[in-house]
Amino acid sequence: MSKPTPLSGFPELLPAQRVVEQLVVDTLRQTFELHGFAGIETRAVEPLDQLLRKGDTSKEVYVLRRLQAEETGSDAGIGLHFDLTVPFARYVLENAGKLEFPFRRFQIQKVWRGERPQDGRYREFTQADIDVIGRDTLPFHHDVEVTKVMLDALRRLAHPDVVGLPGFRLQVNNRKLIQGFYLGLGLQQVDEVMRLVDKLDKLPAEKVAALLVAEAGATAEQAEACLRLAGIRTEDDSFVEQVRALGISHELLDEGLEELATLMRGAAPLAGGAVRVTADLSIARGLDYYTGTVFETRLDGYESMGSICSGGRYDALASDGRTTYPGVGISLGVSRVLVPLLARGVVTGSRSVPSAVLVALAAEEARPEADAVADALRARAVPCEVAPSAAKFGKQIKHADRRGIPFVWFVQPDGTHQVKDIRSGEQVDADPSTWTPPSEDLRPQVTTTAPSTEEKSS
Amino acid sequence: MSKPTPLSGFPELLPAQRVVEQLVVDTLRQTFELHGFAGIETRAVEPLDQLLRKGDTSKEVYVLRRLQAEETGSDAGIGLHFDLTVPFARYVLENAGKLEFPFRRFQIQKVWRGERPQDGRYREFTQADIDVIGRDTLPFHHDVEVTKVMLDALRRLAHPDVVGLPGFRLQVNNRKLIQGFYLGLGLQQVDEVMRLVDKLDKLPAEKVAALLVAEAGATAEQAEACLRLAGIRTEDDSFVEQVRALGISHELLDEGLEELATLMRGAAPLAGGAVRVTADLSIARGLDYYTGTVFETRLDGYESMGSICSGGRYDALASDGRTTYPGVGISLGVSRVLVPLLARGVVTGSRSVPSAVLVALAAEEARPEADAVADALRARAVPCEVAPSAAKFGKQIKHADRRGIPFVWFVQPDGTHQVKDIRSGEQVDADPSTWTPPSEDLRPQVTTTAPSTEEKSS
Numbered sequence: 001m002s003k004p005t006p007l008s009g010f011p012e013l014l015p016a017q018r019v020v021e022q023l024v025v026d027t028l029r030q031t032f033e034l035h036g037f038a039g040i041e042t043r044a045v046e047p048l049d050q051l052l053r054k055g056d057t058s059k060e061v062y063v064l065r066r067l068q069a070e071e072t073g074s075d076a077g078i079g080l081h082f083d084l085t086v087p088f089a090r091y092v093l094e095n096a097g098k099l100e101f102p103f104r105r106f107q108i109q110k111v112w113r114g115e116r117p118q119d120g121r122y123r124e125f126t127q128a129d130i131d132v133i134g135r136d137t138l139p140f141h142h143d144v145e146v147t148k149v150m151l152d153a154l155r156r157l158a159h160p161d162v163v164g165l166p167g168f169r170l171q172v173n174n175r176k177l178i179q180g181f182y183l184g185l186g187l188q189q190v191d192e193v194m195r196l197v198d199k200l201d202k203l204p205a206e207k208v209a210a211l212l213v214a215e216a217g218a219t220a221e222q223a224e225a226c227l228r229l230a231g232i233r234t235e236d237d238s239f240v241e242q243v244r245a246l247g248i249s250h251e252l253l254d255e256g257l258e259e260l261a262t263l264m265r266g267a268a269p270l271a272g273g274a275v276r277v278t279a280d281l282s283i284a285r286g287l288d289y290y291t292g293t294v295f296e297t298r299l300d301g302y303e304s305m306g307s308i309c310s311g312g313r314y315d316a317l318a319s320d321g322r323t324t325y326p327g328v329g330i331s332l333g334v335s336r337v338l339v340p341l342l343a344r345g346v347v348t349g350s351r352s353v354p355s356a357v358l359v360a361l362a363a364e365e366a367r368p369e370a371d372a373v374a375d376a377l378r379a380r381a382v383p384c385e386v387a388p389s390a391a392k393f394g395k396q397i398k399h400a401d402r403r404g405i406p407f408v409w410f411v412q413p414d415g416t417h418q419v420k421d422i423r424s425g426e427q428v429d430a431d432p433s434t435w436t437p438p439s440e441d442l443r444p445q446v447t448t449t450a451p452s453t454e455e456k457s458s
Numbered sequence: 459m460s461k462p463t464p465l466s467g468f469p470e471l472l473p474a475q476r477v478v479e480q481l482v483v484d485t486l487r488q489t490f491e492l493h494g495f496a497g498i499e500t501r502a503v504e505p506l507d508q509l510l511r512k513g514d515t516s517k518e519v520y521v522l523r524r525l526q527a528e529e530t531g532s533d534a535g536i537g538l539h540f541d542l543t544v545p546f547a548r549y550v551l552e553n554a555g556k557l558e559f560p561f562r563r564f565q566i567q568k569v570w571r572g573e574r575p576q577d578g579r580y581r582e583f584t585q586a587d588i589d590v591i592g593r594d595t596l597p598f599h600h601d602v603e604v605t606k607v608m609l610d611a612l613r614r615l616a617h618p619d620v621v622g623l624p625g626f627r628l629q630v631n632n633r634k635l636i637q638g639f640y641l642g643l644g645l646q647q648v649d650e651v652m653r654l655v656d657k658l659d660k661l662p663a664e665k666v667a668a669l670l671v672a673e674a675g676a677t678a679e680q681a682e683a684c685l686r687l688a689g690i691r692t693e694d695d696s697f698v699e700q701v702r703a704l705g706i707s708h709e710l711l712d713e714g715l716e717e718l719a720t721l722m723r724g725a726a727p728l729a730g731g732a733v734r735v736t737a738d739l740s741i742a743r744g745l746d747y748y749t750g751t752v753f754e755t756r757l758d759g760y761e762s763m764g765s766i767c768s769g770g771r772y773d774a775l776a777s778d779g780r781t782t783y784p785g786v787g788i789s790l791g792v793s794r795v796l797v798p799l800l801a802r803g804v805v806t807g808s809r810s811v812p813s814a815v816l817v818a819l820a821a822e823e824a825r826p827e828a829d830a831v832a833d834a835l836r837a838r839a840v841p842c843e844v845a846p847s848a849a850k851f852g853k854q855i856k857h858a859d860r861r862g863i864p865f866v867w868f869v870q871p872d873g874t875h876q877v878k879d880i881r882s883g884e885q886v887d888a889d890p891s892t893w894t895p896p897s898e899d900l901r902p903q904v905t906t907t908a909p910s911t912e913e914k915s916s
Contacts, residue, residue: 003778004508004552007536010501012549014556015563018498033812034836036843040476043468043582044502044568048525050462061525066572067506067518067537078465079525091470094462098472100810100860102846105473110502114524124501139847141825320461352558354491367599378492385494388560389597402558 009117010124011335016404017342019349019444021126023163024334025108028128031153032106035145037130040105042087044112045078050086060113080112084129084331089318092133092325101135101325102142108334122335131329133317138326140259143293143313144266147172150309150330151270151277154297158274164347164448165337167274167300168309172263173283174293175312177256181229181243184250185222192216197230198286230282236268237261239279259292274300291315295330299337308333350445351404356437357384357419358400359409364390369411376432377409382442384409397422406441467575468582469793474862475800477807477902479584481621482792483566486586489611490564493603495588498563500545502570503536508544518571538570542587542789547776550591550783559593559783560600566792580793589787591775596784598717601751601771602724605630608767608788609728609735612755616732622906623795623805625732625758626767630721631741632751633770635714639687639701642708643680650674655688656744688740694726695719697737717750732758749773753788757795766791808903809862814895815842815877816858817867822848827869834890835867840900842867855880864899 006012013021029039051061062080081087084107092099108128117123130149132142147170154168175194182190193216200208205227212223225246232242240257264279271277285294290312297309309332317327341347357377359370370386377384385405387396393410400408401422409430410418419435420427436442464470471479487497509519520538539545542565550557566586575581588607590600605628612626633652640648651674658666663685670681683704690700698715722737729735743752748770755767767790775785799805815835817828828844835842843863845854851868858866859880867888868876877893878885894900 003554004505004548006552007501007503007505010503012501013498014553015496015498018496022497034839034841036811036813036841038473038476038811039480040471040473043465043470044570045465045468045582047462047465052525062522063525064520064538064572065523067510067521068572080522090462094464095472096461100857104811104843112502114522114526124503142846353494353496353562355494381492383492383494385562388600399558 007123009122011122011339013342015352016349016444019351020163020342020347020446021334021338023446024157024165024338025126025128027156027162028108028153028332028334029106031156032130032149035104035149035152037104037106037149040091040107041109042081042084042091042107044080044110046081046087046090048077048079050090051079051082053086060115062112062114082113083111084109084127085131085317085329088129088131088133089325089327092318093320096135096320096323096325102132102138103134104130104132106130122339125333125335125339127331128334129311129329129331131317131327133325133327135323135325138328140262140292143259143328144263146311146328146330147263147267147277147293147295148270150295150332151267151275153332154275154309155270155273160448163446165299165341166302166346167276169298169300170267170271170275170277170309171280171283171296171298171307172260172267172277172293173279173281174256174260174263175284175290176252176292177243177260178229178281178284180250180253180256181246181248182226184248184253185225187216187218187222187226189216193218193226194284195286197226197282198284200227200230200282232279232281234264234279235271235276237264237279239264239281243281256292263293285310285312288312289314293328297332302340305336305340308336346449348447348449349404350447351406353385353403353405354383354444355385355403355405356382356441356443357407357409358396358403358405359384359386360393360396360411361387361390362411362413366390366411373409373411373417373432377435380433380436382436404444407437465581467580469580469797471800473810474807474902477809478621478800478805478904479792479796481904482615482623482796483584483586485614485620486566486611486790486792487564489614490588490607493562493607493610495562495564495607498549498565499567500539500542500549500565502538502568504539504545504548506535506537508548509537509540511544518573520570520572540571541569542567542585543589543775543787546587546589546591547783550776551778554593554778554781554783560590560596561592562588562590564588580797583791583793583797585789586792587769587787587789589775589785591783591785593781593783596786598720598750601717601786602721604769604786604788605721605725605735605751605753606728608753608790609725609733611790612733612767613728613731618906621805622904623757623799624760625734627756627758628725628729628733628735628767629738629741629754629756629765630718630725630735630751631737631739632714632718632721633742633748634710634750635701635718636687636739636742638708638711638714639704639706640684642706642711643683645674645676645680645684647674651676651684652742653744655684655740656742658685658688658740690737690739692722692737693729693734695722695737697722697739701739714750721751743768743770746770747772751786755790760798763794763798766794804907806905807862808905809864811843811861811863812841812902813843813861813863814840814899814901815865815867816854816861816863817842817844818851818854818869819845819848820869820871824848824869831867831869831875831890835893838891838894840894862902865895 156162157165179190196211209223212218267277292313294312296307311330313328315326316324318325359373374384408420419430614620615623616625637648654669667681670676725735750771752770754765769788771786774782776783817831832842866878877888
């Protein structure tokens with residue numbers, strides 16, 4: 001077999017890079033569990049008819065076929081899931097009688113999209129989703145809850161003592177607010193207006209205004225009002241006054257303003273510093289079926305990547321005809337955030353192995369003694385490994401250094417033990433039944449480097 | 459959407475069952491990391507030509523196709539991996555220049571096989587693999603190492619304070635030993651003999667003896683000697699004497715005896731109790747390309763499921779033509795072990811949510827106060843949730859009980875706090891900034907029930 005080449009769109013990580021991804025996943029899971037979210041996994045495949053219910057994603061689905069299938073039988077119509085929402089909605093319907101509602105779940109899994117790989121888009125990537133789903137009803141305070149849980153997670157990811165990723169800006173809006181505003185303005189084609197306003201991040205404002213007149217039946221004044229609404233951005237609930245100053249009133253607008261203001265006040269204690277929250281009235285999540293709160297998130301310094309953490313409220317996340325299950329959730333693109341940062345070396349793991357200690361070997365015959373040292377360290381949860389062969393000590397220290405292992409353990413000819421910090425060169429007497437490395441050396445850490453300005457632009 | 463039905467061969471777990479799977483995966487990872495194994499993940503797909511190199515698995519491969527693919531382009535020839543060995547070998551070759559050897563890795567991921575679902579076989583399942591891979595050479599002590607690491611993991615899985623699965627029996631043999639024995643006997647068709655002797659778990663001994671004569675060119679005496687070798691089983695290195703007593707000698711036999719004896723002595727400190735190790739000279743792993751040590755493992759009470767943890771030594775796990783990478787590894791079928799135990803209720807999680815505490819709500823207006831209690835508990839790593847609505851306290855206690863949450867927290871009208879253990883009914887004053895549940899209640903535990911005799915037989 002000649003040297004294989006990577007498959008475009010299927011990113012893989014080296015061991016030291018995987019340290020970072022594992023720490024991110026652990027941090028997310030720990031946060032979600034602290035907030036009472038249950039971790040589930042769903043199978044990788046769904047029936048094609050379920051995957052294709054959202055017409056516009058059909059191009060992205062990978063269909064499965066058994067290589068030697070002779071019949072077009074039970075697995076003729078299955079494909080890989082392209083998100084975690086479709087499988088979750090199906091899981092809820094399938095197991096509704098065995099679940100307790102409201103049901104809080106998190107799900108951290110790979111998803112697949114058969115699209116052409118391009119900047120920041122992958123064919124296989126990891127997502128981390130949280131959702132709260134109710135039976136028949138789901139009070140609005142759960143919208144505030146998922147916001148707070150994801151903010152708590154993002155704060156930990158950005159904290160230099162946890163992972164040290166760049167900061168995040170969570171942008172929140174409410175579809176009731178914008179739809180009520182359009183209705184109050186006298187516009188009828190609410191969805192079309194929303195779709196056009198959603199183009200503001202790609203087209204200049206005048207162009208969008210012209211489209212609103214040409215395609216959504218707006219007058220120039222109505223188009224102007226839509227753009228003024230979309231221009232409102234506040235870091236607290238003062239957007240309410242700014243909207244009120246536009247002089248439009250509608251029952252749905254009032255409801256949306258009240259919800260978004262409640263959410264901003266609820267999020268305030270967690271906002272600020274590395275993770276900010278903005279009420280951004282331009283956010284609409286155009287093609288998705290959200291019915292209230294909508295979320296997007298930008299990674300500081302990588303805004304051009306687009307939203308890396310999105311979601312919102314669905315009044316009917318799932319329905320079996322008799323019962324409707326409303327939900328609110330948010331999905332973090334773990335690979336979307338990490339793969340570019342890892343590829344540019346902005347973050348990496350401090351070592352490529354879990355071992356904090358390499359136990360050196362004076363001679364192959366001394367292996368049982370070295371194994372006993374390793375076992376004593378492991379009994380106190382110190383990850384370690386024994387040198388693969390009895391090379392010169394200098395070579396064994398290099399062996400540790402190449403892997404980033406901070407400590408090398410020596411059993412001296414007189415039977416005493418010493419441990420050397422190979423970074424400082426300091427070597428001290430040590431007892432394998434009591435010695436422990438400093439807590440920051442126990443597990444691999446994340447090493448952060450500020451990217452240069454050029455590298456930052458993606 | 460009507461109620462969906464499960465897909466045969468794609469097992470999914472309810473939240474309380476997932477607690478057990480997550481604990482198993484965490485325990486495996488923790489053990490592997492203590493022994494210095496680096497956790498990696500490989501993409502789910504491999505080029506078809508790589509997947510089909512082992513001819514006999516071709517039926518099992520799921521091929522991928524983009525639903526809207528117009529060209530038969532770059533992804534025309536990819537399929538889902540059916541094990542973690544093929545992807546690992548490819549990963550090593552692809553990244554050889556960036557890895558340090560010997561390279562110890564663990565990998566816990568899903569794999570897919572498009573075969574007909576049947577008892578204990580799934581189309582999607584989780585495997586946990588450990589391997590050590592060398593460049594050009596890999597000393598035998600790594601065979602002992604992987605044995606000890608997997609034994610350490612199995613001991614934890616079987617320990618009642620960790621997971622409490624049934625016990626395990628690891629069966630070890632060495633292909634050099636059996637091949638050397640056959641050569642010493644004067645048999646030439648060594649692979650054919652091994653393939654036929656491997657049928658001893660399905661066919662009676664006389665039938666296998668007849669096949670050895672009919673298909674492998676053995677005399678009746680040679681066939682008898684092969685069966686006597688395969689009948690040797692010892693829990694220490696005393697198999698050496700028993701083999702010697704058969705009066706056969708060959709250089710390769712000596713090498714195999716020495717290796718297997720070394721392995722049994724090395725494993726001895728970890729063997730016994732819930733996890734036993736047997737030198738079982740009938741084990742051959744017929745169709746795989748092992749060249750020395752071979753492993754199989756039986757789960758106590760579920761022996762008829764076959765081996766749930768298998769592996770061995772390959773002299774060439776990977777090769778790029780210039781460099782050969784020998785490896786030794788072992789793969790635990792996580793789903794293979796857990797899905798039957800979960801389906802029969804032998805193990806389950808003690809609760810369906812991570813929350814140790816439900817903070818009750820006297821009135822919806824008191825939600826900020828309840829949130830503050832929850833935040834104070836989370837600040838000290840106590841997972842908790844706030845009641846979804848201000849129902850009667852009896853209803854809120856039932857809400858906790860249905861989820862298995864052991865504690866309910868009350869903010870009293872006078873502003874003092876109390877916490878109730880809903881199992882004992884005991885209710886005490888508590889301060890959210892200092893109160894912590896007993897450590898065994900902090901996370902969901904595994905509840906174990908002995909299966910009835912009928913249930914046990916699979």
